[in-house]
Amino acid sequence: MNHYFYNISGGNTRSLLPSALAAILDGIAKVVPAALLADIFNTIYLSFAAPEAGLNFGRMWTVSVILLIWLVVEYAAYSYLYDKTYKAAYSLAASGRLSLAEHIRHLSLGFFGRRDPGDITNLLLSDYGQVEQTISHNVPQLISAVMLPVLALAGLLFVDWRMALAMFAAMPFGVLLLWLTDSLQARLSENHVRAKNEAASRLQEYLSGIREIKAHNMGGKRFERLRLSFDELKRASIRLEGIMGPMIMGAMLLTRSGLTLMIVTGSYSLAGGELTLPVFLLFLLVGTKIFEPLTVVLMNYGEIRYSAYSARRIMDVRQEQPQQGSGSIPSGAPIIFDHVTFGYDAQKPVLKDLTFTIQPHTITALVGPSGSGKSTVTRLISRFWEIQEGIISIGSQPLSSAGPEQLLSEISMVFQDVYLFQDTIGNNIRIGNMKATQAEIEAAAKRACCHEFISALPQGYDTPVGEGGSTLSGGEKQRVSIARALLKDASIVLLDEATASLDPENETAVQQAINELVADKTVILIAHRLKTIRNADKIIVLDQGELVEEGTHEELLAHHGLYEKLWDTQQGAEGWRVK
Ligand SMILES: Nc1ncnc2c1ncn2[C@@H]1O[C@H](COP(=O)(O)OP(=O)(O)OP(=O)(O)O)[C@@H](O)[C@H]1O
Structure with missing residues (x-):
């Protein structure tokens, strides 16, 4: 009792x-x-x-x-x-x-x-x-x-x-x-x-x-x-x-x-x-x-x-144990995966013995077939999950003992599925930085190509958006989330399919905004369309949770492996149309 x-x-x-x-x-x-x-x-x-x-x-x-x-x-x-x-x-x-x-x-x-x-x-x-x-x-x-x-x-x-x-x-x-x-x-x-x-x-x-x-x-x-x-x-x-x-x-x-x-x-x-x-x-x-x-x-x-x-x-x-750790993340340090094995269910690993280094201030692209573990890699960098084997560290700080809040303050994320809160559109962008002024919010929105559509809304930045952003289009939501990330201005940027739901006109503009966002940052990018990552400093190719290739676009094409196969498939699909 x-x-x-x-x-x-x-x-x-x-x-x-x-x-x-x-x-x-x-x-x-x-x-x-x-x-x-x-x-x-x-x-x-x-x-x-x-x-x-x-x-x-x-x-x-x-x-x-x-x-x-x-x-x-x-x-x-x-x-x-x-x-x-x-x-x-x-x-x-x-x-x-x-x-x-x-x-x-x-x-x-x-x-x-x-x-x-x-x-x-x-x-x-x-x-x-x-x-x-x-x-x-x-x-x-x-x-x-x-x-x-x-x-x-x-x-x-x-x-x-x-x-x-x-x-x-x-x-x-x-x-x-x-x-x-x-x-x-x-x-x-x-x-x-x-x-x-x-x-x-x-x-x-x-x-x-x-x-x-x-x-x-x-x-x-x-x-x-x-x-x-x-x-x-x-x-x-x-x-x-x-x-x-x-x-x-x-x-x-x-x-x-x-x-x-x-x-x-x-x-x-x-x-x-x-x-x-x-x-x-x-x-x-x-x-x-x-x-x-x-x-x-x-x-x-x-x-x-x-x-x-x-x-x-x-x-x-x-009684569930919250994530432990208070170690601080050094800025401008490499992200290191050292023999990392992880499964959402510990018995079924989805990443197997993964070892690679992401140098600071570079753009690294993760590519691979659907389900190969690309998104999982970005979730692990954010320490959303704890790994079962190996070490992930930023500089000399292992993530397992890093302060979770400080780690997340160093990371800006743009997810595939953007969630907007039932609040004004301005406040939804402010989530990137709660101290941002209206001018800073608008500046970020302009860089993410959403200022125009927001200004055209009945109450501008004060227009409420439905729960989950149900009153905005997919492309609009994506741009709002890029504005959030721009406002946050963190040293590590995780981009997951950032340009997937944008129309061709906006894609070019948002690509420019992303270029601004990623300038001088450590960027890990998942893009299914390989042409968008041609200029990445490094491309990591995953297949069924294993790292199968690593290098620049040219190096990987010369390697004649999975990347070349994916590239060729996409080149072939570029010109598809409904007959
Ligand atoms: N929350 C989860 N719980 C259990 N299994 C998951 C979870 N998220 C992903 N998985 C599984 O982990 C594997 C890797 O998924 P992940 O989303 O990382 O792949 P991906 O390469 O990003 O795929 P896509 O390109 O389709 O987005 C898949 O088999 C997937 O079913």
Whole structure:
């Protein structure tokens, strides 16, 4: 259980203190009116037992005033703690979500390969929501509901220990039932959380892929996956409620049967003269009250058990090791691959024993058939993934111990698939350098040939672009990403198919912009059209993850190997047209 509280509080159990304190006070607060009522009851009883003395109005007034004062104090203290409890719970969830998102940012991309993006969203929203609900409601209610019976038992043991024991005698059986079925409850809760997350992921996938689904008329198949996930959620929900409900009711029934035992014991004791009527009535009064909070305990126990799985999912991600390293990257140093072997799945290497050096301030092109590992090389230079064998270093600094943030500050990237945030187009370029002025943004846009189309937009640089850049054409997005890279002005430039989706007019202009971007930089370029890399200082030819050739365009042609074959194929394809 301790581990559970550690998990739900994100490792900060102290943050649960306000709610625990509020709950304890609430529990105590509920006992006092019950004790005062018992006293009033006793005073009335005494007035009937000895009618000549009459009702003790003094005592009745005193107790009533104490009760009133108590209620006011209770209200004030409870409102204060209530406020603290909720604030603590919501702050914990808000800061927890942010710190988890920040933690995720520091993980290698391998983590994202293993997890469904929808699953990560659910973790941050749904699982945290569950934990938030538990901290703000279930845990305080549980503590408060436990306090009343515990305090009542302690007090009643002094009044009449036999009656007190009779009242609570059946409770251990209720607890035993819960304990025996604990692993079943855990399994049902886990299955339900899993089914809920799966359904949410499928829904997210369906909505994000709606364009492709429509384009390929995949509605039926994809919708089937969505339907299956909702079916599974329905089954998991029925199983959870159908099994947990009777179990909790069973535990409740067992616990409540103590009341019957107490009544039987009380009746015999009363008849035997070992118990006075007021005490018996006091037990009856407290007895009926005491089982209400116990019902709450059992209900909340089920809820807490359920959210334990959400908490564990959160902690599992928290325990993922972020990328380590603080070594700084020397500027103007060569990039060295020394016998590097890497696979996204360690058992299936996609780069094999790769050794080469990229000299600073040169342009190196990576070529090779599709799937030969070109993009993977650029991802490894950015340390998006950790390699399995060999060393990648920049100068004398191995990347495995380099500071990930500093490394990325040295690299500008232009990817094949450009992602634009749902923000203004100006702010999307500013991502390259958050401190850039408007003039610098426009200068970068001009060099990347996007100033003209941006100026023609209704709100110019302040025009919002849809999520992922859905309101811009492929070529426009590519140019925006080149503007970002120009603005970043990093010493290493990774270009992946930078000119692939540009029309012929823009291609020439962007090629010039790229020439500016790459001037005096260390450039690693992937271009499928070999004519664009003819002038590269070095061309590295990959085939099935192995380096098969290396040299300049002329040297490679003279070598009559794979490069020449690729070159010839492309030359032949240059003049293709639809007949
Ligand atoms: N995230 C990933 N997880 C698992 N395997 C991957 C991942 N990315 C790429 N691969 C695999 O690694 C191999 C190399 O892929 P990579 O993208 O580096 O090739 P490429 O030469 O850049 O291909 P292309 O020219 O088609 O872009 C391929 O077999 C690919 O299927």
